Amino acid sequence: MSASPSPSRKKRVVLLGATGSIGENTLRVIAAHRDKLELVGVAARSNWQKLAAIARQFDVRCVGVFDDAACGEARKNTAAFPAGTRVMGGLAGLTELAQLPAADVVLVAVVGTTGLEPALAALAAGKDLALASKEILVLAGKFILAEARRHGARLLPVDSEHNAVFQCLEGHPQAGVRRIVLTASGGAFRDWSSERLEHVTPADAIKHPNWSMGPKITVDSATLANKGLELIEAQCLFGLRPDQCTAVIHPQSIVHCLVEFTDGAMLAQLSPPSMTFPIQHALLYPERAPGVDSALDFTRLLELEFRPVDEVRFPMLRLARNSMVAGGVAPAVYNAANEVAVAAFLEGRIPFLAIPRVVEQTLGSCPNFEPGDLSAVLSADTDARRVAALRVQSVSL
Ligand code: NDP
Numbered sequence: 001m002s003a004s005p006s007p008s009r010k011k012r013v014v015l016l017g018a019t020g021s022i023g024e025n026t027l028r029v030i031a032a033h034r035d036k037l038e039l040v041g042v043a044a045r046s047n048w049q050k051l052a053a054i055a056r057q058f059d060v061r062c063v064g065v066f067d068d069a070a071c072g073e074a075r076k077n078t079a080a081f082p083a084g085t086r087v088m089g090g091l092a093g094l095t096e097l098a099q100l101p102a103a104d105v106v107l108v109a110v111v112g113t114t115g116l117e118p119a120l121a122a123l124a125a126g127k128d129l130a131l132a133s134k135e136i137l138v139l140a141g142k143f144i145l146a147e148a149r150r151h152g153a154r155l156l157p158v159d160s161e162h163n164a165v166f167q168c169l170e171g172h173p174q175a176g177v178r179r180i181v182l183t184a185s186g187g188a189f190r191d192w193s194s195e196r197l198e199h200v201t202p203a204d205a206i207k208h209p210n211w212s213m214g215p216k217i218t219v220d221s222a223t224l225a226n227k228g229l230e231l232i233e234a235q236c237l238f239g240l241r242p243d244q245c246t247a248v249i250h251p252q253s254i255v256h257c258l259v260e261f262t263d264g265a266m267l268a269q270l271s272p273p274s275m276t277f278p279i280q281h282a283l284l285y286p287e288r289a290p291g292v293d294s295a296l297d298f299t300r301l302l303e304l305e306f307r308p309v310d311e312v313r314f315p316m317l318r319l320a321r322n323s324m325v326a327g328g329v330a331p332a333v334y335n336a337a338n339e340v341a342v343a344a345f346l347e348g349r350i351p352f353l354a355i356p357r358v359v360e361q362t363l364g365s366c367p368n369f370e371p372g373d374l375s376a377v378l379s380a381d382t383d384a385r386r387v388a389a390l391r392v393q394s395v396s397l
């Protein structure tokens with residue numbers, strides 16, 4: 001049974017990753033729809049002061065702090081939180097929050113794969129899972145989908161392209177779908193030459209032309225690993241073959257996806273580049289309500305441009321496609337190696353162009369196999385991180 005409440009009752013939301021970019025946009029959506037949405041739990045890694053401010057603003061009494069030291073600080077500063085607040089620590093705390101009896105929907109927006117266990121716990125408790133953390137689906141998509149099916153829980157995509165595909169596919173039989181096309185802004189270096197890409201700094205890479213996002217996903221947008229992860233995410237979410245999942249550069253980030261049907265007709269989903277649109281769709285689904293940000297304005301010139309992706313300058317897309325075709329644990333290895341390489345790049349330990357090299361070498365070194373259970377995927381993830389860390393060490397700046 002799904003935990004979806006009747007339309008007359010407020011949906012009660014737990015938000016993991018409340019202090020981040022998706023978290024902030026989610027809070028804007030909830031603040032604008034207090035008659036329909038109620039925040040009942042929030043969590044972050046270490047920023048307990050910001051969590052306390054959110055808890056006061058939304059009168060939330062259940063708070064999760066992943067980091068031990070920060071959790072200790074939060075517990076010492078109970079006056080910063082509303083009276084009677086419970087502060088839960090570590091992964092166990094996040095997992096307990098994901099199963100809060102009071103919650104209807106859990107939005108997972110924790111960067112990386114830490115949200116996997118809480119996401120599975122939310123599904124096991126029959127909650128709707130609104131998923132922003134794409135890394136989780138790339139790591140363990142088939143197990144997440146199986147858990148959702150087992151418990152009759154709904155998986156609502158928050159990533160803008162997947163939320164768009166979800167909207168375009170609704171009411172259309174799968175057999176009529178030829179392919180989906182995810183749009184990519186092209187990131188910070190869309191028009192940079194390979195020579196110029198040699199000298200990219202972390203400061204260059206965390207400036208995105210259209211979206212304001214956390215540092216990891218902004219670097220992923222610049223390498224196009226973000227689109228690679230999203231192709232794998234889409235294949236998993238919508239049960240498609242790898243050759244049905246494609247990408248195109250669309251610099252304006254207004255069309256979020258195109259779905260092509262077997263007769264050649266295409267449906268597209270458009271909205272301005274703000275995550276409040278997909279977040280609101282996922283949280284209120286299937287209801288619609290006025291948006292937080294202004295809709296598109298057709299009284300002004302609006303140009304929509306599409307270009308093919310250059311996989312020579314941006315090899316992370318090619319590597320993602322190869323991983324998707326290989327199947328097994330290859331997508332998990334791709335994701336793990338990318339996380340390690342991006343962290344090393346952001347810390348100034350490897351150059352930008354070493355990110356795809358580290359990922360390609362890690363994919364070449366790790367054996368691929370069909371994982372029988374979640375623990376097999378998790379151990380492939382751990383092995384890949386170890387191999388990628390060694391590759392990082394051997395890269396000279
Ligand atoms: P940010 O870096 O802005 O925020 C990350 C959030 O996760 C923060 O709240 C952070 O807490 C929290 N966090 C990090 N590690 C842990 C942990 N171990 N336990 C608990 N909380 C943790 O990231 P974004 O909001 O940009 O992205 C979040 C996820 O959403 C990513 O998976 C990303 O790929 C996905 N996504 C993001 C989009 C965007 O527009 N930003 C679009 C589509 C998908 P703290 O502040 O304490 O560090």
Ligand code: MG
Nearest residue numbers: 159160161230
């Ligand atoms: Mg996206």
